[in-house]
Amino acid sequence: MHYDAAAEELRGKLIGLGEKSIRKSYYPELQRRMDELERLNAELEQRVADRTAQLAAANKELEAFCYSVSHDLRAPLRSIDGFSLAVLEDYGQLLDEEGLGYLNRVRLASQRMAELIDGLLNLSRLTRGDMIKQEVDFSAIAGIVAEELKHRFPDRTVMVIIKPDMKAYGDVGLLRTLLENLLGNAFKFTAKCANAVIEVGSTLDRESGQSVLYVRDNGAGFDMTYADKLFGAFQRLHTVHEFPGNGIGLATVQRIINRHGGKIWADGTVNQGATFFFSI
Ligand SMILES: Nc1ncnc2c1ncn2[C@@H]1O[C@H](COP(=O)(O)OP(=O)(O)O)[C@@H](O)[C@H]1O
Numbered sequence: 001m002h003y004d005a006a007a008e009e010l011r012g013k014l015i016g017l018g019e020k021s022i023r024k025s026y027y028p029e030l031q032r033r034m035d036e037l038e039r040l041n042a043e044l045e046q047r048v049a050d051r052t053a054q055l056a057a058a059n060k061e062l063e064a065f066c067y068s069v070s071h072d073l074r075a076p077l078r079s080i081d082g083f084s085l086a087v088l089e090d091y092g093q094l095l096d097e098e099g100l101g102y103l104n105r106v107r108l109a110s111q112r113m114a115e116l117i118d119g120l121l122n123l124s125r126l127t128r129g130d131m132i133k134q135e136v137d138f139s140a141i142a143g144i145v146a147e148e149l150k151h152r153f154p155d156r157t158v159m160v161i162i163k164p165d166m167k168a169y170g171d172v173g174l175l176r177t178l179l180e181n182l183l184g185n186a187f188k189f190t191a192k193c194a195n196a197v198i199e200v201g202s203t204l205d206r207e208s209g210q211s212v213l214y215v216r217d218n219g220a221g222f223d224m225t226y227a228d229k230l231f232g233a234f235q236r237l238h239t240v241h242e243f244p245g246n247g248i249g250l251a252t253v254q255r256i257i258n259r260h261g262g263k264i265w266a267d268g269t270v271n272q273g274a275t276f277f278f279s280i
């Protein structure tokens, strides 16, 4: 209301004085302010550009560091694995059962470490590769990944329900990796479930009102107290004895979501299943 009244008053004055004379008397001041605004704007843009460049450089350095560390760790590991195998093969008969057991544990541990390093390398490659965003048939990719999993675990009876015609805007390869991890987890964590049901669908998020996708299963679930740990590299809420794995999957998924500018969160109940919601 105040604004309207002031505008009306100004309009009256303008008519009274004539636009030209007003422009003339205010022009130098107006010009000065506009120049100042332009300068501030340019300065701000430059600062944002500088910070973005710094951040990108730091990120790149960190990625390169992670890559070379994981890469360099593999060589000594291959030696440990290779030479312990040589001892087993060439001197195995000289060792008693306990000695053989220790050596086998050395080999198992080095193989597990190799798996972890591979996981790290994959994770770091994921952030380095190029990304091509386009509209993709999310339902179709989910279908392909689910078929592959059924094929890989022929002994399992899993009902997979995929909502048809779900679309997403993103990189096909990365979205496939995302689904391989989420559906792979859903398969794994329903392994002890008599009637495993996995669902890939979409729903409206109550908080944002946005459409979000989800992967749901009725498997082992998890304790929500530790939900914030799920997406960290090497973080696992189940032991290797309960369910095998290296804890890289959800960290990978989180990176893919980050690269798409989306969000991911999880909901779970012990022994009642888990749902992973995400926007992309
Ligand atoms: N569908 C799921 N149901 C229950 N727990 C899950 C599920 N998906 C992931 N988790 C929990 O999150 C942890 C991290 O998952 P992930 O990074 O994929 O590692 P991994 O599959 O190697 O265990 C898992 O170890 C498990 O504790």
Ligand SMILES: [Mg+2]
Pocket: 181, 184, 185, 245, 247, 248, 249, 250
């Ligand atoms: Mg996994």
